[in-house]
Amino acid sequence: MPSLEEQKRLIIEELHSLGYLRSEKVVKALLKVPRELFLPPHLREYAYIDTPLPIGFGQTISAIHMVAIMTEELDPVPGDRVLEVGTGSGYQAAVLAEIVARSGEGKKGHVYTIERIPELAEYARKRLEEAGYSSDVTVIVGDGTLGLPEKAPFDKIIVTAAAPYVPDPLIEQLAEGGRLVIPVGDVYLQRLLTVEKHGGSITKRYGIECVFVPLIGKYGWHIDSTY
Numbered sequence: 001m002p003s004l005e006e007q008k009r010l011i012i013e014e015l016h017s018l019g020y021l022r023s024e025k026v027v028k029a030l031l032k033v034p035r036e037l038f039l040p041p042h043l044r045e046y047a048y049i050d051t052p053l054p055i056g057f058g059q060t061i062s063a064i065h066m067v068a069i070m071t072e073e074l075d076p077v078p079g080d081r082v083l084e085v086g087t088g089s090g091y092q093a094a095v096l097a098e099i100v101a102r103s104g105e106g107k108k109g110h111v112y113t114i115e116r117i118p119e120l121a122e123y124a125r126k127r128l129e130e131a132g133y134s135s136d137v138t139v140i141v142g143d144g145t146l147g148l149p150e151k152a153p154f155d156k157i158i159v160t161a162a163a164p165y166v167p168d169p170l171i172e173q174l175a176e177g178g179r180l181v182i183p184v185g186d187v188y189l190q191r192l193l194t195v196e197k198h199g200g201s202i203t204k205r206y207g208i209e210c211v212f213v214p215l216i217g218k219y220g221w222h223i224d225s226t227y
């Protein structure tokens, strides 16, 4: 069995050859962040199988190709202030931090990430600290559909749970020239939507089909969650 490091290199090579990974910055970030560290210990050996994996409380860490696709679509750059809704394991936040806060010289960006389940937020906070990202990522417990007005505007916003529509507060909190990536649809199937704000007006572009756990909150699904 190849080492985890070797398995990581192979899956990233494959995602690159399939066209999911296009930019050097995202390849570098995925090579750098140890996905195994963000998984429960008994699942660490499966870290580089390209599938969502359970992280507790009915939630999942997204598949590697989905993290690749969403990160490429978001197009984070060094210095960006990023908001993530749906911290989950903290893995996607670490990938973003690697690009916005670690890879550039000078301007240092930051990732704010919101999770509604306090135990998951605490788990992610510990994993991010262990992986060395505690000064680049702030984990907040709350309803991410409300955004984080006190830290707005954000250059980039990524939502990693399935929304029925784009929450108004997230559009409001997007900076001029900013970009928002969010899965929108019904509870079982969504499309990845990219929203951009230019000159105060909004453009929308739909991408691939995807399946995420529901975004539950004021501007999300109103389900009493066992998800």
Ligand code: SAM
Residues within 6 Å of the ligand: 059, 060, 061, 062, 085, 086, 087, 088, 089, 090, 091, 092, 093, 114, 115, 116, 117, 120, 142, 143, 144, 145, 160, 161, 212, 213, 214, 215, 216, 217, 218, 220
């Ligand atoms: N980005 C995560 C990662 O890297 O592991 C995966 C996210 S998981 C697919 C979706 C997460 O969104 C779950 O942890 C869920 O509890 C969270 N979530 C759902 N609705 C939310 C809301 N309104 N605010 C914040 N988090 C929410």
